Amino acid sequence: MTTAKQAPRANSVGQDRIRKDGPLKVTGTAPYAYEQPVKNPAYLFALTSTIAKGKIKSIDVAAALAVPGVLEVMTHENAPNLFAKTDNELYILQNNEVHYFGEYIGAVVAETPEIARHAAGLVRVEYGAEPHDTHFRPDHPERYDPRRINTGIPSNSSQGDVEQGLAEADAVVDEIYTTPYEHHNPMEMHSVIAQWDKERLDRVLGLLGDRPHLLIHDASQGVAFERLMLAPVLGLLPQQIEINSPYVGGAFGSKGIPHAQVMLAVMAAKLLPGRPVKYMLTRQQMFRSVGHRLTTHQRFRLGAQSDGTLTAIAHDVQQSSSRLKQFAEQTVNATRHLYAAPHRETSTRMVPLDIGPATFMRAPGEFPGMFAQETAMDELAVKLGLDPIELRLRNKPSTDPESGKPHSSHHLDECFSEGARLFGWDQRRSAPRSRQEGEWLYGMGVASASYPKQMTLATKASVKFEGGKYHVAIAAADLGTGTWTTLTQIAADALQVGEEDIALQIGHTDLPVAYLAGGSTGTYNWGSAVMVAAVNFRSKYGEHPKEGDEAQGGTHYPDEAKQYVMDAYGAHFAEVKVSTVTGEVRVTRMLGVYDPGRIINPRTANSQFIGGMTMGISAALHEESYLDSRFGHVVNSDFAGYHIAANADAPDVQACWVEHPDPMFGPTGAKGIGEIGIVGVPAAIGNAIYNATGKRLRQLPFTPDKLLD
Template identity: 35%
Template sequence: MNTNVIGRPLTRVDGHTKTTGKARYAADFNQPGQRYAVIVSATVGLGRVVGFEGGEVERMPGVVALITHRNAPKLPYLPHKAIIDPAVGERLHVLQDDSVLFYGQPVAIVVADSIDHAERAAAALRVSYETRQPVVDHADPQVARTVPGAGADKSRGNADAAVAGAAVKVDEIYDIARENHNPMEPHATVAAWNGDRLTLWSKSQFLVNEQAEIAAVFGLPTENVEVICPFIGGAFGTSLRTWPHVTLAALAARHVGKPVKLVLTRKQMFFTTGHRPRSLQRVALGATADGKFTGVIHEGTGETSRYEQFSEALTAVTDYLYSCPNVRTQYRLAQLDTGTPNHMRGPGEASGIFALESAIDELSYKLGIDPIELRRRNEPKIDEAENKPFSSRSLIECYELGAERIGWAQRTSDPRSMRDGRLLIGMGTATATYPAFHAPASARVRILVDGTAEVEAAASDMGPGTYTSMTQVAAEFLGLPPEQVRFRLGTTAYPPTPSHGGSWTMASVGSAIRAACLEAKSEAAKRAIADQSSPVFGASMEAVEWAEGRLRRRGDTSPGLSYQEILTKAGNPIEADGSAKRDPETAEKYSMHSFGAVFAEVAIDPDVGTIRVRRLVGAYGIGRVVNPLLAKSQCTSGMIGGMGMALMERTVLDARDGRPVNAHMADYLVPVNLDIPKLEVLFANEVDPHVNPLGVKGLGEIALVGTAPAIANAVFHATGTRIRKLPILIEDILNAEV
């Protein structure tokens, strides 16, 4: 086996394709004779459609069809729920009745011969409604709160009594605004029917689920639907689910008998493709005078729609992150008249850990103990919630690496004690963690007669470098140079894989590719052993070995046989499938998570309240690093997302109708180049033989998870004022009179 490929900082194998404009995204797959569809979105927050002034619209230039609930076919909407879908409730049945459940819900679709004609006609359509007052605010007394299934509440010991009787305590409320994903590429679908077979060129992080979902909606055999998505221009979770626009594109294409292209506007992406839910949390901590936790209470409420119960891991990390005999967590859902939320990078953990790590920072100041030392004193030996060891845990090492790099030893402990001229300087830190997930996955390897290899899996690549990292895995286990391996993804015609989200792509798909490579090598060895002219003819499988992509007898010093030499005689390639899933016994034995420590340095202008992040340092324990260059890129992008969460991003709803009032990039702020500080990423030297055959842990989520609390804690250190809501705004600083 060539052991020099995994661990190398290879540049992206698809880099040239992207930088030359040859990469094709969903909206680029134009079809001959295609038509263009535009969604008409509801302009009320709750009620029913009572009329359309559509006759004039249908006569406008280029208009092919106007489809509403009145003329749309009744679709089967057969039961279907993937792991990514809410377990409770039913997805939106688009254009199937007159009900309006939230602002922006699709109520009609216009199809025309050009996008200009479709947009003009959609803008001209007048829809009348019978309205009711929607409830869109957590604080509204009408809000119903539900328990999102078994396991939402957990408890060990008596946390309430422990906190009440603690020598030192913190008990506060933390508020995080709703966020929208806002990737560069908008959602898009091109749909084309060929008889009862449907092809979708569609932006998707979960191709096999989109295939199954649309098959269920239209009552088709799954194999009659193919989903193609070779490139994604960013997603952050927004494309994990199959949203109504995909159904509408397919419905419109069947209605007009032509391929149909549908691209959402930026504004529409605030309505129907999910969002990070707003959350309200209470964290209460009790500790001894020397800093040992005696009780932890973490209660959280997240928003969901009325028609589905979206839940996330809001309070999950509190159960295992620190050592404490008395812990109680509680999670509730506030049912609102909005669209269903969705997983957004670091879902649940990013929000929950902001509250927990802010409270721990508050406690450190009350105790007069350094924030890192406080965490060290409460470092657990095992996962106390599950009563089992961690497969690996490098949290303290991460704190040591990060503290050294940012210069924590030079930090003075008192708030408002560090300045640069008139600027207030603050340094803060926080823990990051995320589960080391793994899901069943499959892959196919084909070794060609010329000695090159093709690898296929129905995975996605939304930007982290999946093409490159999977090429490296295949090259490693085939013993080939990376340039002799071609990895293909992005179609349901390939072996099925889990979603490209949840930080499990490398663990799952990479392990499946490894299995397929080993199977392909075994088949090649069998061919060589059966070949009478081969130097390994007649040997047992145990008597031969592979080294650097060549086969020889064990102990033999000859060059051995290359793939090309083995396959040339037969004249046909080798094809092998492989699959991988986590061993249930190992999963039962160990608690598996990634850990990290994030450090932030901020500078605050006390006169105008501006907050400038000067430095971010993240140190992570993620097991084996397949490609350090890609891994660092993943982490720095996650930190930038965490900056947005901490200081900029919030979706504001009009209380009258639930309309997002800042559904555009002028008022929905995200970090841009001038905002980006010096970013540094470090990796602990962590070996984990238990998580999966590759020894890798996901890192797409974890870098965002700890960044917001690290920045918030730095803001407190700079100003001496604790701000317990996100994002932290200029007016928060000015109102604090720093």
């Protein structure tokens, strides 16, 4: 019999630890979804539409089927029937309709990926094209009020009288800010392996104990959430679907929910029962069917007295949406909470288009919304002749402006004061074009950062003593964010043992159900469940458990947490230089100072903050997906045309934090940090460009042409 050793408290939380998965990843031995070992796999290559709207009149697959090594060609004519249309994005190949360019219309499955791709090029499709509309315009005649936006909050809000507040103001800002379509481009393309149990599928279905079983290896931000979404469409019980995703090579929101490629592989595998079907998207296909950041047109109005006190805030947003499936970002959310003003108003309208569905992209909603808000605040500071930091701090609310609730913690002022000291803000020259070295104009800019605590579904964890180790199990995900490491640290402290005594299991639907890795909820949500499970384990078995002893626990937040508004905060500082010859913008320095609650691991936290800032630099200077409205496709759908930040674009990016554990976020005291690193970055860079050149840019990205006209 194995018994546990008694150990002193580990004190792992807060310590700098290298990543537990690091050695596996640098040696190439961490198996991602496409690399999971399976026997005798078949390979899929997708058939996608080349029109934006219409119907398939005919589809000739004869030439493809004649290619040696082709196993099956699946189209709407022979695809398995789906059960429930609970998600339009997943309900594919059930008819001949085409809803957007690049939509899946079939698949070729073959012995090798090369054969599948070659045969796919031999399939001939005749379309009946219909008039389509893919051109985003804020005055679109069919724009509509979605009523609710992402996270379930109302699309509109109003307090006081904005027009009165603007009339009473000594200074007013009334401008339009726009953000473009952007696409996720993680290093690991979306990939999936699907396999049905042949024996169970061949037997009569529906009998108790004789139900079909589906195994999926997927690049997923949340296997439990994915299973719940797939089950009704397939007509299966959740327990009939097994999903495995221990390692994910980047996601940024694009792998938060299952997209159509998962269903495509699952349906193709059903035509070849017992045989695993593998599909990895090409980089070009990543721009078609796995989501994108929608485009926005934002009118932002501010009114203020001469001392900088805000009298009115109004934020009106028009944003794109797919006709097939709505995704309405919470672009107005930060506007409702960050600054105080007696007169406030926000609204959201969607523009329906014949395009693929949008999805979460790092800091959905808050990212484009804070670009508008923090640029407008800088413009107001210029009009009033105030320091931009001083203007923001004068309007820091004592309670939440929307609800009137107190904040659980709010250290934005500390972030600004510490950041100003470290960055050398006192050296900034307020007048534009005051510092020039050769062809380069230099300037500094600043912006606030804010991201709310998101509501999450129930999350559970278990602790089992086996083989001399504590096996901690939870269906969490590691997207490269450090989950393998941080949950091990949390578990070690909660059980009062060393990290070497913890055996963590994540990324599988057989484990206790966990909410997905999204909305900056992972560490405090999963960590809370792990801590509660550990407490329950110790309470039940003490310091000397026996082999096989096990206990579970779920997330816990204090009852009084509902009485508070719980946000994470930060301040972004940027220095840029702008060429007077070419209009090129280079970020020379960037600093982020954050109020993230308790930091579990300084190393992985620093990586998250710097990663967010680098992604923000990329969006500020480069990223824009050009959608050709004549055909409905993204023109620059590869890295030759879609530019992302390289090392040279982020030479000196640093992060630090002011650590104030927040117990209202649960027993970890940690807030979310995944999104807070990006939300204010483009505004800080744009404000620095103004400080350098005197030219105000209100349209992302800040490309040279916008500085030379």
